[in-house]
Each structure stands twice: as C-alpha cells, then as structure tokens.
Amino acid sequence: MYEGKLVDELTTTEELTVRAVNYRECMAGLLRQSLALMAEVFEPVDLTVHMESTIGQRPDDDPVLPIRLLSQLLVKKARLHVYAAWCANDSDNLHSLGVQMRPALECAGQVVSVTQQLFSKKPSVHGKLVQYLDADYFHTLRRITKGQLDTASLKAAIANAHPIGETPPRKAGKLGASDTVKSLEFGPRWYAHLSDSFHYPDLDALQGFSFCGGVTKRQPHEYESAYAFLLDYLAHQVLVMIMYAGLLSESASSPDGLCESAAALLNWKREKSAQFKESLTSSVQDPETPLNA
Amino acid sequence: MANDLFHSRHEALKLLQSDFEGCITALNDLARIHSDMNPLGKELQPTELESVYRMWKVRLHVKAIANWQFDMDIMHVIAPELRVASEQIDKVFKQVGDIFLSTIFDEDGKKAVQQMQKVAEARQDFVSAHVHPTPQRLQLPRGRGGLRESDDILHLCHMVVLLQGLILKYGLAVGYLSQLLSSQHEGAVGRILSGMSMESDSICMDNLQEAAVPPQNPDTSP
Numbered sequence: 158m159y160e161g162k163l164v165d166e167l168t169t170t171e172e173l174t175v176r177a178v179n180y181r182e183c184m185a186g187l188l189r190q191s192l193a194l195m196a197e198v199f200e201p202v203d204l205t206v207h208m209e210s211t212i213g214q215r216p217d218d219d220p221v222l223p224i225r226l227l228s229q230l231l232v233k234k235a236r237l238h239v240y241a242a243w244c245a246n247d248s249d250n251l252h253s254l255g256v257q258m259r260p261a262l263e264c265a266g267q268v269v270s271v272t273q274q275l276f277s278k279k280p281s282v283h284g285k286l287v288q289y290l291d292a293d294y295f296h297t298l299r300r301i302t303k304g305q306l307d308t309a310s311l312k313a314a315i316a317n318a319h320p321i322g323e324t325p326p327r328k329a330g331k332l333g334a335s336d337t338v339k340s341l342e343f344g345p346r347w348y349a350h351l352s353d354s355f356h357y358p359d360l361d362a363l364q365g366f367s368f369c370g371g372v373t374k375r376q377p378h379e380y381e382s383a384y385a386f387l388l389d390y391l392a393h394q395v396l397v398m399i400m401y402a403g404l405l406s407e408s409a410s411s412p413d414g415l416c417e418s419a420a421a422l423l424n425w426k427r428e429k430s431a432q433f434k435e436s437l438t439s440s441v442q443d444p445e446t447p448l449n450a
Numbered sequence: 451m452a453n454d455l456f457h458s459r460h461e462a463l464k465l466l467q468s469d470f471e472g473c474i475t476a477l478n479d480l481a482r483i484h485s486d487m488n489p490l491g492k493e494l495q496p497t498e499l500e501s502v503y504r505m506w507k508v509r510l511h512v513k514a515i516a517n518w519q520f521d522m523d524i525m526h527v528i529a530p531e532l533r534v535a536s537e538q539i540d541k542v543f544k545q546v547g548d549i550f551l552s553t554i555f556d557e558d559g560k561k562a563v564q565q566m567q568k569v570a571e572a573r574q575d576f577v578s579a580h581v582h583p584t585p586q587r588l589q590l591p592r593g594r595g596g597l598r599e600s601d602d603i604l605h606l607c608h609m610v611v612l613l614q615g616l617i618l619k620y621g622l623a624v625g626y627l628s629q630l631l632s633s634q635h636e637g638a639v640g641r642i643l644s645g646m647s648m649e650s651d652s653i654c655m656d657n658l659q660e661a662a663v664p665p666q667n668p669d670t671s672p
Contacts, residue, residue, distance in 0.1 A: 182584045204546060205570055227585040230585060230588040230597060231588065234583045234588055237523060237527055238527065238530075241514075243597065244517065248513075250510055250513060251510075252511060252514075253511060253514035254528045256511065256531055257527065257530060257531075258535050259530070259581075260530060261585055263582060264583055267584065267585065293584045293587075296584075297584065297586035299588070300575075303575075334536060337582075337584070355534070360499075360500045360503060363506075363507060370507075372503055372506045373506075405472075
C-alpha cells in the first residue's frame with residue numbers, strides 16, 4: 158500500500174500514480190507541441206533535390222545554406238521518430254517509445270553539434286565540423302558500396318576534393334552512432350540506457366523495472382513514471398534541437414519566433430518537470446519502517 | 451507503351467499495398483494468439499522463462515508495427531522496431547536450435563524457411579540504414595535509408611519481404627512457445643503461416659531472387 162523513502166508525510170501509491178499520470182500527460186502534450194514546431198523548421202521545398210542543386214554553387218552567397226539543409230533533413234527524420242514515439246505513448250507501448258527515442262536523439266545531437274561548431278569562433282572547431290562531414294561521407298559511401306570500393310583511393314579522392322587543405326587526414330575506424338549524441342545533456346548516458354534497456358536487454362532488464370526495459374507492469378506508479386521520464390527527456394532534447402535549427406533557419410515566417418517559441422516551451426517544461434519530479438520523489442514513507450530507523 | 455508502364459506500376463503499387471496490409475493482419479493475428487497464451491503467468495524453467503520474456507518484448511514491437519498504415523516513409527519508423535524484434539526472436543531460436551523446426555517441417559518446408567530467412571538476413575542492411583541517421587545517409591534514396599524520393603516499388607518490395615520474414619520468424623517462435631506452454635494455439639499459428647503462402651504470386655515473392663542480389667552500380671552522388 159505504501160512505499161518509498163523518508164519523510165514527514167505519507168503518500169499512498171494511488172496518489173503517486175495520479176501524480177505520475179499527470180506528469181506523463183503533461184510531457185506527452187509538450188511533445189505534441191514540439192511536433193507542431195518542428196514542422197515550421199522546413200522550407201516548402203524538396204530538401205534532397207534542393208541540396209543537390211545548392212551544394213557547390215552558392216557557398217559565397219550563403220555559406221550556412223548547406224548546413225541549414227542538412228539540419229532540416231535531420232529535423233525531418235527526427236520528426237518521424239518523435240511522432241512514432243508520441244503514438245507509442247498514446248497506444249501504451251513503452252518499448253516502442255524507448256526504441257523510437259534513440260534515432261530521434263541521434264538527429265537532435267547532430268543538429269546541436271553541427272550548429273555549435275558552425276557558430277564557434279575557434280577555427281579548430283570548424284575543422285572538426287569538416288572532419289565530421291568528411292567521415293560521414295566516407296562511411297556512407299563504404300556502406301552503400303558494401304566494401305567493394307578501395308578505401309585508399311577513396312580517402313585520396315576525398316583529400317583531393319577537400320576545400321580545406323589543412324584538415325588532418327581522416328583516421329580509420331567507425332563513425333560511432335553514440336558519438337552523435339555527445340552534444341546533448343546526458344546524451345551518452347541516455348543513449349547507453351536506451352540501448353541496454355530497450356534495444357539489447359538481457360533477462361534481468363526484461364524482468365526488471367519498466368524504466369529499465371521490464372516487460373511486465375509491476376506497480377502502476379512505476380510504470381507511469383517510466384513513460385513520464387522518457388517523454389520528459391525526449392521533449393527536452395527535441396526543443397533544444399528546434400532552438401538550434403531555428404538559429405539556422407531563414408524561413409521564414411519568423412526564424413526568431415521559432416527559437417523564442419521553443420525556448421519558452423523549454424522554460425515552461427523545466428518548471429513543470431521539476432515540480433513533478435519533486436512530487437514523485439519526496440514525501441513518501443513506508444509504514445513498516447519507523448521514522449527514525 | 452507509357453500507358454502500359456503506368457498501368458503496371460500502378461498495379462504493382464496496389465499489389466504491394468495489399469501485401470503490406472496482409473502482413474499487418476497476420477502480425478496482428480499472431481500477436482493476439484501470443485497474448486491469449488498468457489505466458490507470463492506460467493511456472494517455467496529459467497531458459498524457458500527467458501524465451502517467454504523475450505517473446506513478450508517481441509509482441510510489443512510487433513504491435514507497434516501493426517499500428518501503422520501504408521505510407522511511403524513508414525520504413526523509417528518500422529525499421530527500429532523490426533530490428534529489435536528480429537534480434538529478440540533470433541536469441542530465442544539460438545536456445546531452441548533446429549530441433550523445433552524439424553518437428554513441424556518436412557525437408558522441403560525447412561529449405562523454404564531457410565531460404566526466406568536468408569533473404570530477410572540479406573535485407574538487414576536495408577533496416578540498419580534506417581536506424582542510424584546521418585546527414586549523408588538522409589540524402590540517399592528511400593531504399594537506402596534516406597529521405598529522397600526514389601524507386602518506390604523496389605523500396606516497398608524490400609519492406610514487404612522484411613515483414614514477411616518477421617511474420618515467419620514470429621509465427622515459428624509463437625508456435626514454439628505454444629508447444630512449450632502446451633497450449634491449444636499451435637494449429638492457429640500454422641493456419642496463419644500457411645495463409646501467408648510461401649509460394650505467393652505477389653510481386654514481392656516474384657522479386658525475391660532479385661532482391662537477394664546486392665545492388666550494382668550504386669548511386670554514389672552526395
């Protein structure tokens with residue numbers, strides 16, 4: 158009937174469940190609003206076709222343009238997964254939510270890191286951006302040619318075509334998927350958690366708490382909280398992504414409006430989130446345990 | 451000529467959509483049978499218990515896939531679910547081995563199953579291309595995990611073949627579970643699998659051989 162830790166006042170698990178349900182509903186509503194904002198990031202053109210006709214032709218006019226288009230592609234992909242995550246919440250499928258979150262976070266992380274590097278005042282950071290795009294090109298080409306391409310000649314071709322001669326040669330190795338979320342707050346930890354709990358769970362995870370990938374509903378408040386925490390993190394990172402994408406956006410009805418809307422939602426979310434988390438973690442007492450134990 | 455081409459393309463798309471919807475129905479049916487077994491309530495050995503838990507996770511992802519309707523961009527959202535579900539079923543079969551297959555299939559049946567599994571495995575690249583997005587990958591055509599519009603028929607063929615592979619694997623795994631739990635659903639699973647028809651005359655099955663061959667002269671433009 159009662160569970161938890163410390164303190165002054167007892168809270169029933171039923172009440173905890175109600176709080177967790179409210180938290181979950183609030184975060185799901187926020188995610189819905191984020192989806193609407195994401196749609197404003199796109200320009201009304203076919204991004205991929207626009208990209209082909211743009212790269213290499215207009216860098217002097219607008220050097221940010223290729224990066225803006227790349228970001229818009231990432232936002233478009235993220236939107237598909239965020240919508241799927243929202244549907245997963247709607248249909249009460251925590252595992253689907255956990256699985257859809259990872260690609261959405263990968264997109265968000267790349268938009269954030271690319272924009273941060275683009276606007277950095279340090280020239281060395283610009284080099285990192287070029288290296289990242291270069292490595293991405295290399296690995297994509299290797300993947301679609303299924304290793305049939307000679308990598309030495311590919312590296313040489315990329316190096317020759319490179320606009321920045323000072324960039325060090327690309328090192329061998331993979332472009333790690335987990336690297337893409339490094340720019341997000343707690344990104345690598347969340348990426349690892351989602352991978353271990355929802356993508357590649359072991360038996361302990363499958364039998365454990367919902368938040369850790371458990372498949373059974375143990376306690377309603379624990380189950381509802383798992384949804385709320387996942388939606389909370391996803392909504393937060395999506396709003397951060399929109400803010401960064403808004404910095405690049407020329408679209409516009411109002412690029413500033415997009416950043417401001419996302420920032421306002423983010424601030425509102427921070428307050429709400431803190432309140433809900435506080436209500437879930439404090440003021441719970443196990444009646445079996447004496448207060449001063 | 452152009453009219454003929456349009457006619458056949460239109461027809462092919464309709465066939466693929468109908469195949470997709472057939473896959474969704476079969477997945478829903480299997481998930482319902484699986485759910486009816488209520489495997490989480492039974493007393494089991496640890497290894498059996500692991501299969502039961504893994505299969506319950508598979509069911510959740512199958513339900514997520516079965517919630518979607520036909521759409522050109524649907525592979526982006528199906529791919530992560532499909533990947534996780536397939537991996538979990540593979541882990542279950544690793545424990546079961548070939549013994550279970552030999553109890554329900556004759557030699558021809560086993561060969562057909564193995565061929566279907568090979569085709570589905572060959573398409574795993576197609577799935578993983580949709581799971582880890584990067585800017586370059588998103589510029590590729592749909593069939594390669596990108597967002598660019600391309601040959602929809604080939605792209606949809608890949609998707610339907612993968613879904614049929616999942617139905618086969620999930621059906622066999624549910625059949626195994628049914629045997630494990632001594633439930634009455636084994637016959638129902640068999641009916642769904644035979645209804646799926648390994649010899650289907652759909653455009654997908656006609657293209658299986660072609661789809662198993664790695665693409666030549668890939669489009670490498672960024």
